[in-house]
Amino acid sequence: MSTADIIARCEALYEDLDFTAARKWKEADPSRKVIAYMPVYVPREIIHAAGMLPLGIMGGGDGLEVIHGDAYYQSYICRIPRSTIELGLSKRMDFVDGMLFPSICDVIRNLSGMWKLLFPGKYVRYFDVPQNYRDDVGGSYYTNELNELREGLEHLSGRKITDDALRASIAVYNENRRLVQAVYGMRSREPWKVPSSEVYLLMRAGLVLPVEEHNQMLSEYLAAAENVKASKRDNCRVVINGSFCEQPPLNLIKSIELAGCYIVDDDYMIVHRWLRNPVSTGGDPMQNLSLAFLHESIATAAKYDDKEEDKGKYLLEQVRSNAAEGVIFAAPSFCDPALLERPMLADRCSEHNVPYISFKYAENSGQMQPIREQAGTFADSIKLWS
Amino acid sequence: MECFVGIDLGSTTTKAVVMDDKGQVLGRGITNSRSNYDTAARVSKLEAFIDARLSLIRRELEKVPAVAGRVDEILAGLTRNFRREQFVEQLGDLEQTCIANVEGPRFAGKEKVIVGALTEVFRRLREEEADKLFAPTAQRKSDFFRDLAGSRFMQIGEEVARDAGIPFDTLLHMYDKSIIEVENRPPSGDMNRKFRTAMERVRGEMSSALDTAALGAPIDAALDVDMVERYVVGTGYGRVRLPFPKEHIRSEILCHGLGAHLMYPKTRTVLDIGGQDTKGIQIDEKGIVVNFQMNDRCAAGTGRYLGYVADEMNMGLHELGPLAMKATKSIRINSTCTVFAGAELRDRLALGDKREDILAGLHRAIMLRAMSIISRSGGITDEFTFTGGVAKNEAAVKELRQLVKENYGEVKINIDPDSIYTGALGASEFARRAVVEA
């Protein structure tokens, strides 16, 4: 398969607002269950070990006409919750058996309660995470939370989730993490071969496909991409930060590259890259997941930085290790975590002479002109003066 | 006779309805709000009384056997010719105002050429356009003098300016400067005289001769009726600017609810899209508002949006709908910021999309926003009434029907040609109840 074929499949999955692939998966066996989750991070291993399909929901993008969703949100709230409500009310998610709302911001948090009110009878869980990183404090709290999730899912399926199953699932996801890193690594080395829009679509596919299938897809893509003939363009290298929840429209990602910027790292769909290293497959799996969260998580605005000097460390590391020439802070409009975090990160960039720009978007932004303008000017200035 | 008046001071248009003590609508009047609010209220009221007078004439004529079967024809002719009289009169006013405005250092030395050009433009307007505009079969682009005179002024002006060797911008500027003054002057003159003059022209136009004597008496009778303005209620966006005491002012939400109820008693949901607001209203079986939602602080997706688009395309508002109806597909438009409408349109044109398809997309975008507002107010319950200026736009209506069907199934949808008067109708009924039922 060529990269084009793989990407065509991904694009179809991406545009399918009815989640046909996930529906088919479920229909294949009546005992199957689908558990949807919102950004940013959930331990998909537990869902997988329960024999269920974790389904990532990233809002409705620019392809969904939002009618009822707007009726639930004021104009000054970001887009993703309203398009998610639209997906729910328009029955596009009727096959979903449960919904996880990770702890990320007040909007998603409150959405969990709205989901309970709107869809009584469904399994709905607000999934809190520790902001305290001591094993005996935050760690034991989180292990208990994980166990509650485990029990909830057991209850839903009527089946025990064994430790062995969990260890096996952790292994599959470790493989997924490895492949995802490989794709990111390849893009960083040869961005002209691996356009960001393709990387993006590949990752989107991972939200709706069973992980085994995604692993296969990633391997095939990596092999195919080696053979791509494309020549290097006169672009600058940038890291995108702030897009961890509501996703930009695909056109925006394309526009950034068209305007002369190679994206060499980003924080789109960070559920795939949340844990930087493999999770241990021995011992107590729940504890392993908990410890991995405490000590291996990447930094993001939805997390508390224990020490002041740690703020921005991860971003600067992304810049350094990918030889990026600048940072683009691209946050969804009205996104509290991203927008409150930005001034602190921007200060860190300035302190280290990393040029940056920032803009806001919405998942359904139609006007790319201002984006091209800004990304283009950024690229121009790096290009003309390097 | 005693009359009850409701005035809806909208952001774009001001509407008035005159009602009798039985709740029968006698007349409706409309004018542009883009002028002094007091004047707008006065003008719309005057127009409504003119219309009421026509109703009285109709009532009288219907008693006359000699004109049986021809009343509609006579009234249509009478209305048209009356408007023509008004048009010519206002044109004269505009001409004088324009000429008076040619002064100051900006025009030093060029006054004569400019005045000459203006005179020529107005001569052609009067001689060629008045007849064309008010010919029995003519389709007029708008009901407002500003638009009627304006669009032709632009075309004629461009030619005349070229011939006279002066910049067209100068003439355009004279027009912009003067039209606002003219609009701020309520129509003058003796209405009855205008009716009589118009009647003369009707007689001339009618295909077969009419019994002049038979017509005289009923028309005189109708013209002699003394219409007394008993109680006025104001509503609408600009209602706080009306020089009325508080008890003469009602919220436009209530007026729209009641107005829609009077037109369609089974209505439960009302959508009103006006110049800069969109309202979703739920009413009960008595026309009482039980819930409402409206946009505020952002005019995205309101009637004005279409105005910007029409300006950008150099078209009349009346023409947008028909063009959009020719679309073969609809382009998805996500931003409904009114001010960016033009930019969006240009963007899309540059991408090679067709005008009609883009327009269809723009209409859908407005209706999507309206659907959200309705949804926020509690959804659509049978029957559903669509009111406000945008209800005149067939493409908007088409999108609405489709969206209602997709989201709420089969629902009876009411749209009245006079739906723009819904708020004023409700207000006039409040006026009537204040007296008759007090």
Add this chain to the structure above:
Amino acid sequence: MSAATSPEVIKEPSMVKQKEMIAGNYDRLTGTKESGEKVVSTFVPGNLNELIMCFDMVNNLPETNAIQNGMRKVSGGMIMDAEKAGHSEDVCTYVKADIGMMGRGNIAPNGKPMPAPDMLLLSYTGCFTFMKWFELLRHEYKCPTVMLQIPYQGDGKITKNMRDFVVKQLKEEVIPMFEKVSGVKFDIDRLREYLKNSAKAEDNLVWVLESAKNRPSPIDAYFGGVYYIGPMFTAFRGTTDAVEYYDLVRKEIEQRIREGKGPITPEGDMKEEKYRLVVEGPPNWTSFREFWKLFYDEGAVVVASSYTKVGGLYDQGFRHDPNDPLGTLADYCLGCYTNNNLPQRVELLEKYMNDYQADGLLINSIKSCNSFSAGQLLMMREIEKRTGKPAAFIETDLVDPRYFSHANVKNRLESYFQMVDQKRSGASLAAA
């Protein structure tokens, strides 16, 4: 949450007392250089005032400062300063008002500069913005910061795991940090004493809030309510001053009930009680007086509000318990209004609608505050559905004057009141 600066028409003794208390705290705050006292900044929801008192530290609440600046109409400029410095237009204006205030020398209402905090107690109750807010302050002040994470009641209940987690953080993170910064050793018996005071005052606060069940209501539980909760939610819970204040208020209101009086407004006693409302959401501070006037001019009195529960849901039975000092602090934090999930919030409002015999619900949706605002439109629907009473929705902001449109709010409220009216007299009107 304190008395505004322009003169009151009528000054009840409790108002005078509250003014003195607040002025005293500001004097204490701005006098730390001389007194050598240490300052801790923290938030209203999850405010651990009793604990702070155990370490002889002074409590500074940036939210309250923002409100003060809002009421004195200086917050607008501060917010713009923060925006110019790169803070987004989209985020909470309390944060920006605070940062802007810092840029202008942190001048307290008494005209003196406030000290930089010696410690930030990031009690993260009911709102994510708190976390970023104090990260931003830490970024500026580089001072010791301790996070007290309060898990959200996602399933509408407080689990043992949550409570244990909070208590553990208190023991192992918060108290040690306090000891380190203040140099004072923690004494649990001292804490018990303060908690006793709290419980006493809390009884009276609840009595005051519930007095609105009378007809006419002797208080306005929103506009007046923010004054009544002032001492309890800020730097006074646990003090004898607060105990005295609430005694005083209670007596005054008992008197009003005996006299059959309505609430006090800035223009004297409210005349006729025409509408009884329940309000959800915080008020607008920059136009507080104008906003309130829109209500009392129409004879609308607020009989219950959720905003007066952000610093504790005392009327639902919670009391600080001296017998379980750390556990009770955990319960307190876990139970604050915005830490409740949406179904709980709906139930509470429904209960208020019924218990206080309200004519309708009004939601004042605040642009800044997603914690409150996200989901309010659904809450409105639910209440309408469950109670059959009309609800209205207005949008303003806390301390950003740009988002208070008097004309808009007035239009909405007028339509709403006329709607309630028309509904009441529906039968007679529909005759035609």
Add this chain to the structure above:
Amino acid sequence: MTITAGIDIGTGAVKTVLFRVEGDKTEWLGKRNDRIRQRDPFKLAEEAYHALLEEAGLKASDVDYVATTGEGESLHFHTGHFYSMTTHARGAVYLNPEARAVLDIGALHGRAIRNDERGKVETYKMTSQCASGSGQFLENIARYLGIAQDEIGSLSNQADNPEVVSSICAVLAETDVINMVSRGITAPNILKGIHISMAGRLAKLLKSIGAREGVVLCTGGLALDEGLLNTLNESVKEQKMNVTAFNHPDSPFAGAIGAALWGAFRHEKLARLGGQQLAAAA
């Protein structure tokens, strides 16, 4: 010697310039400013370009680099494209070598750019997606009031009691203005009020890019509005910023000039690098 053309395709007008660059010497050969008015901007650009060449006595083949800016990315005969902020900064420094910040005030957007003495963009800020307080709005109001564009400035300068527009939305603000007319507020006071709110926004942009001192050159369509310029200077003074805003009779051409000059720069750089293909830029 390098001959370059700069073409700035805007929303309201197409600006075209021609330059000859030799080492440090730059010579401005010609300029045109064509209002678009419902015409196809790309055709207009092509016509203008050829007309300019003719005036200058040059052939298309004499031109080494045709640089576009603004919305000209897809102009078929260009050599390379530079983004507006890049070009405005360069154009501003050409027009006023003292300029260390640029305020580009167009029909729909405002942009503030901070640059160094070579015209390199250091940082920038744009107005948001919402078109409130845009030039388009001013234009609409002026038309409504019957005021020609070149009259706005002098009228605004006559204001004695300006009335500030409170609405955030440009459309709702129009109604505010109409209200003002019916309340008898004079045109100068209305215009000045609009200038004040625009200047406030622009000053905020300037402040947020950290333009604390020196010369700010206004470019773009509204740069020549003296009323706005005066108000802007009042506004920055109020904000205690030590900057002064200027315009230049050729301010509207800044983008096109910048494009032409960067084109020359790029051409020479690429020539030095040994005839590397221009494909990347085109």
